[in-house]
Amino acid sequence: MIPSVKRCFNLMEIHRMPEHIMNHSVMVAKIARLLTRSLESGGYVLSVERATAGALLHDIGKISALKAGGDHCELGRMICLEEHCDEIAEIVSRHVRFAATAIPETISEEEIVYYSDKRVKHDQVVPLEERLDYIIERYGRNNDKIKELIRANFSMCRVVEERLFSTLSFGPDAISSLAAGEILPLD
Numbered sequence: 001m002i003p004s005v006k007r008c009f010n011l012m013e014i015h016r017m018p019e020h021i022m023n024h025s026v027m028v029a030k031i032a033r034l035l036t037r038s039l040e041s042g043g044y045v046l047s048v049e050r051a052t053a054g055a056l057l058h059d060i061g062k063i064s065a066l067k068a069g070g071d072h073c074e075l076g077r078m079i080c081l082e083e084h085c086d087e088i089a090e091i092v093s094r095h096v097r098f099a100a101t102a103i104p105e106t107i108s109e110e111e112i113v114y115y116s117d118k119r120v121k122h123d124q125v126v127p128l129e130e131r132l133d134y135i136i137e138r139y140g141r142n143n144d145k146i147k148e149l150i151r152a153n154f155s156m157c158r159v160v161e162e163r164l165f166s167t168l169s170f171g172p173d174a175i176s177s178l179a180a181g182e183i184l185p186l187d
Contacts (some may be wrong), residue, residue, distance in 0.1 A: 003057070004084075005185055008057055011083055012057070015064070017062070021063075021093075025055065026056070028058060030180075030182035033051065034180055035115070039167065055117070056112045057085065058113055109165065128172075
């Protein structure tokens with residue numbers, strides 16, 4: 001099932017998502033909605049509900065991972081399955097790393113959420129380079145191998161960005177102003 005926006009907020013509360021992670025997730029969802037709706041109007045078959053729910057819950061496993069250890073993507077996938085949100089479980093599991101072999105022939109909600117997450121630092125829309133610098137600083141742990149993996153992941157994100165914007169009537173620089181007008185329906 002794809003959870004409604006209201007159900008997503010309920011799950012955030014149940015799983016004790018801190019406000020700053022919730023604010024980040026809301027901005028990611030606004031970008032994902034904007035991109036999905038724009039791509040749909042261009043003829044792509046996508047689900048705004050699926051992209052929105054996946055974006056809202058993409059970090060649902062983060063607190064569990066911080067407390068008990070483990071991969072927050074996998075923990076988030078498991079939470080989604082336990083909460084009967086199976087239609088977004090893969091989006092949640094793939095929002096950090098999106099392998100080159102995972103790029104489908106057509107644009108997917110998974111790609112949209114992956115890209116949207118990479119554009120949001122805390123709760124602000126930023127260029128990919130700024131987000132990359134932040135992630136390297138925060139998670140690089142002075143480890144060159146980890147830093148190189150992060151850079152490779154962002155190389156994939158640039159490929160996804162090109163794919164997404166090759167058919168849209170606006171560019172990546174317009175996301176901040178356009179996403180500000182997105183409203184998450186609570187019905």
